[in-house]
Amino acid sequence: MARKKREVDSPTSDASVGWVEAETVELFTAENPLTLKTGETLGPVMVEYEAYGKLNAAKDNAVLVLHALSGDAHAAGWDKKIADTGRHWRADRPGWWDAMIGPGKPIDTNRFYVICSNFLGSCYGTTGPSSVNPQTGKPYACDFPVVMISDWVRVQAELMDHLGIDKLYAVVGGSLGGQQAIEWALAYPERVKKAIVLAAAPRLSAQGLAFNAVGRHSIMKDPQFQHGDYYDQKEGPDAGLATARMLAHITYLSEEAMDEKFGRRLQDKEKPDFHLGQEFQIESYLEYQGRTFVERFDANSYLYITRAMDYYDAAADWGGGNLDQACKRVKADVMVVSFSTDWLYPPDECEAFARALTRNGSPVTYVDVPSAYGHDAFLIQVDEVGHLLRHFLTARGRA
Amino acid sequence: MARKKREVDSPTSDASVGWVEAETVELFTAENPLTLKTGETLGPVMVEYEAYGKLNAAKDNAVLVLHALSGDAHAAGWDKKIADTGRHWRADRPGWWDAMIGPGKPIDTNRFYVICSNFLGSCYGTTGPSSVNPQTGKPYACDFPVVMISDWVRVQAELMDHLGIDKLYAVVGGSLGGQQAIEWALAYPERVKKAIVLAAAPRLSAQGLAFNAVGRHSIMKDPQFQHGDYYDQKEGPDAGLATARMLAHITYLSEEAMDEKFGRRLQDKEKPDFHLGQEFQIESYLEYQGRTFVERFDANSYLYITRAMDYYDAAADWGGGNLDQACKRVKADVMVVSFSTDWLYPPDECEAFARALTRNGSPVTYVDVPSAYGHDAFLIQVDEVGHLLRHFLTARGRA
Numbered sequence: 001m002a003r004k005k006r007e008v009d010s011p012t013s014d015a016s017v018g019w020v021e022a023e024t025v026e027l028f029t030a031e032n033p034l035t036l037k038t039g040e041t042l043g044p045v046m047v048e049y050e051a052y053g054k055l056n057a058a059k060d061n062a063v064l065v066l067h068a069l070s071g072d073a074h075a076a077g078w079d080k081k082i083a084d085t086g087r088h089w090r091a092d093r094p095g096w097w098d099a100m101i102g103p104g105k106p107i108d109t110n111r112f113y114v115i116c117s118n119f120l121g122s123c124y125g126t127t128g129p130s131s132v133n134p135q136t137g138k139p140y141a142c143d144f145p146v147v148m149i150s151d152w153v154r155v156q157a158e159l160m161d162h163l164g165i166d167k168l169y170a171v172v173g174g175s176l177g178g179q180q181a182i183e184w185a186l187a188y189p190e191r192v193k194k195a196i197v198l199a200a201a202p203r204l205s206a207q208g209l210a211f212n213a214v215g216r217h218s219i220m221k222d223p224q225f226q227h228g229d230y231y232d233q234k235e236g237p238d239a240g241l242a243t244a245r246m247l248a249h250i251t252y253l254s255e256e257a258m259d260e261k262f263g264r265r266l267q268d269k270e271k272p273d274f275h276l277g278q279e280f281q282i283e284s285y286l287e288y289q290g291r292t293f294v295e296r297f298d299a300n301s302y303l304y305i306t307r308a309m310d311y312y313d314a315a316a317d318w319g320g321g322n323l324d325q326a327c328k329r330v331k332a333d334v335m336v337v338s339f340s341t342d343w344l345y346p347p348d349e350c351e352a353f354a355r356a357l358t359r360n361g362s363p364v365t366y367v368d369v370p371s372a373y374g375h376d377a378f379l380i381q382v383d384e385v386g387h388l389l390r391h392f393l394t395a396r397g398r399a
Numbered sequence: 400m401a402r403k404k405r406e407v408d409s410p411t412s413d414a415s416v417g418w419v420e421a422e423t424v425e426l427f428t429a430e431n432p433l434t435l436k437t438g439e440t441l442g443p444v445m446v447e448y449e450a451y452g453k454l455n456a457a458k459d460n461a462v463l464v465l466h467a468l469s470g471d472a473h474a475a476g477w478d479k480k481i482a483d484t485g486r487h488w489r490a491d492r493p494g495w496w497d498a499m500i501g502p503g504k505p506i507d508t509n510r511f512y513v514i515c516s517n518f519l520g521s522c523y524g525t526t527g528p529s530s531v532n533p534q535t536g537k538p539y540a541c542d543f544p545v546v547m548i549s550d551w552v553r554v555q556a557e558l559m560d561h562l563g564i565d566k567l568y569a570v571v572g573g574s575l576g577g578q579q580a581i582e583w584a585l586a587y588p589e590r591v592k593k594a595i596v597l598a599a600a601p602r603l604s605a606q607g608l609a610f611n612a613v614g615r616h617s618i619m620k621d622p623q624f625q626h627g628d629y630y631d632q633k634e635g636p637d638a639g640l641a642t643a644r645m646l647a648h649i650t651y652l653s654e655e656a657m658d659e660k661f662g663r664r665l666q667d668k669e670k671p672d673f674h675l676g677q678e679f680q681i682e683s684y685l686e687y688q689g690r691t692f693v694e695r696f697d698a699n700s701y702l703y704i705t706r707a708m709d710y711y712d713a714a715a716d717w718g719g720g721n722l723d724q725a726c727k728r729v730k731a732d733v734m735v736v737s738f739s740t741d742w743l744y745p746p747d748e749c750e751a752f753a754r755a756l757t758r759n760g761s762p763v764t765y766v767d768v769p770s771a772y773g774h775d776a777f778l779i780q781v782d783e784v785g786h787l788l789r790h791f792l793t794a795r796g797r798a
Contacts, residue, residue, distance in 0.1 A: 038673045142675065146673040146674060146675070203663065204663075205654060205657070205658060206654070206657040206658045206660075206661045206662055206663060206679075206681050207649065207654045207657050207658075209661075209663065209679050209681050209682065210649045210657060210681050210682075210685060211649065213645070213679070213681065213682040213685055213686075214642060214645045214646050214649065214685060216675065217641070217642055217645060217685075217686065217689070218617060218638075218642045220675070221638035221641070221642065222621075222638065223622050223623075223638075224622075239617075239620035239621065239622075242616070242620070243613060243616055243617045243620065243642060246612070246613045246616060247613050247646060250606065250609045250610065250613065255604060255605070255606045255742075255745075258604070258605040258606050258609060259604060259605045259606075261605075262605045262608075263605050264602065264603075264605065264608065264712065272710065274437045274545040274710075275545060276541065276545070276615065276619070276702050276703075276706055279709070280605075280608050280612070280709070282605050282608050282609050282612065283608065283609075283612040286609060286612055286613060286616075287612075287616065290616070303675050304675070307675055310678070310679065311671065311673075313663065343654075346654075
């Protein structure tokens, strides 16, 4: 399959991000399918990725950026493409981490070749529940197999092979992206020089499982869900998906940030109207978050991705339940960054991971960033995060 | 209307709770309706209450117990009645605070005459959205007017008049019940000798508003909701109500309690089945909470009650936005009890209320109970709460 190359302008810096590769590649076929962690097989597997900067001759300057739950491969630059993602659309917009990636930016495309690929099960170009099942000619829907974070990373490793990259200079991600960075360091210790884990712990707490469970319940009990076979219906489980997103959004913000940003202020009025509809700013904000998410995301993908998030447990997968034991595998220099008011992946759990790495002799940098913003701080506190990334990426390290 | 009296056994103590009054009284009529805080009128208003113990001759031993969101008038004893509450039912069960109320118990019915009445807008006997609108002959549904906590307390004051009780020895409640206790002390300072506020603050935070908003969104976007007119349908917005309850339930437990009680343990299995259905104990638990709630509660009541919770703001209502100013009205001795891991009404907000009372010269007792249980601790930590109630109720006080 031929590479498409096109010039992309970055609206957030004077410099252009330059040439970007934006491509979909077939990494596994129906005949040579991917064997998943569950033992099931999946093929074909198409993978969408973007890349910025130039791979050097030694092929040792590649940085793999890992996106979070609702993210995609479009991490930087200004995307002029309207991707056809089945029921969904993307507006022209800058990449989700454009503030971090580009010439002279913390992940500097003058130095690094930066790759971001959409993970398995998503709805943004890589094979997922909305993709056509070759056996039926219709979308997989809930016949799509359960995929794990280790499967996502397995597919990314295959993409690195495809690109001729043996060893990554760095893997970096926040939230679910951070868990992929952890998994990279554990599953492919020889292929990662530096790993940066932002706002992520080696597993989700019971409370995190609970929020995901309520979100999925909301989607799956929506009468429009139709056991996932809603792709040819006029409407999908939009109400359920909106509820799930609104709920999740609460967990992305700190109580402090919500008080500061919205408090108990009313929406566009001085006095309440005394009804059941929207009165407070926070209601209007959440409603907007739910409504816009439904326009851009697939409910089945939401189910599969939150499930992958639930199952991830680095200590169980690599250390028989013992995190210290798991960490013995790691050969990368690791930076773990938590945010003081993050209650989805709280600082004490991130710190426990950093301590487990330290106990096993790995060089580890742990920073708890004072923050009012909660979990989303890794996307919001651009200056602090940029500073940390820039220094960790340029530090000499042990190799 | 004649009083029904019947003997009720208490299963949680050797002693019987003795005679209980369980009655529904018409406190406002269609001709002489209740004027609500919004200015709208409502009539008739029927109020269900229960009472335990004996009112003494001086009528100065009455304790009003105030229930929380999903509670009812049945606070103590073993209820043999199956109440007809429209679509809903109550099983034979002990009162929701049976551990606290009875002969020799912390709220001692040998000494106190203990009353608990179902609040306005609920679905357990007092007039609410499922009651018949006399103007249409059909349930009010969403034509029911918006009611506030101050309206609930206004109706309770009318009930006290009806019972010939001028001044309450004490008002006591947790969560939404605690907010009613605050409102009693502010709205009727001359009628309350002691006020006990458990796990409640003078207003809800932005995060609390957010959780309520998502719960209501889930109900109102359920296709079965039908603008609230579901009473003659086969099904109501059960899926939406279950989601709302599951979500709310997360806020009632601390992260610590959830980790301790469920952690990441699987439900009745050693290894995951790798599907989208229930895998973890926490999922199964929340699903059960949602399912059983739908069997016993009315979705429209849920909407109106959470709305009342949203609007409550003691400082705005009584002090022009200044809590110190509002607290100047209080004449009762107040005990405020918070629970260290409660994140719905966090200790710092409860303490701020206690401090505001102190600054205005009121005798105030503030206790932050060390707890792993979160918001629900006021119902769970029976020994600690019982100890505090017993001592505060028997303390001489300033009168």
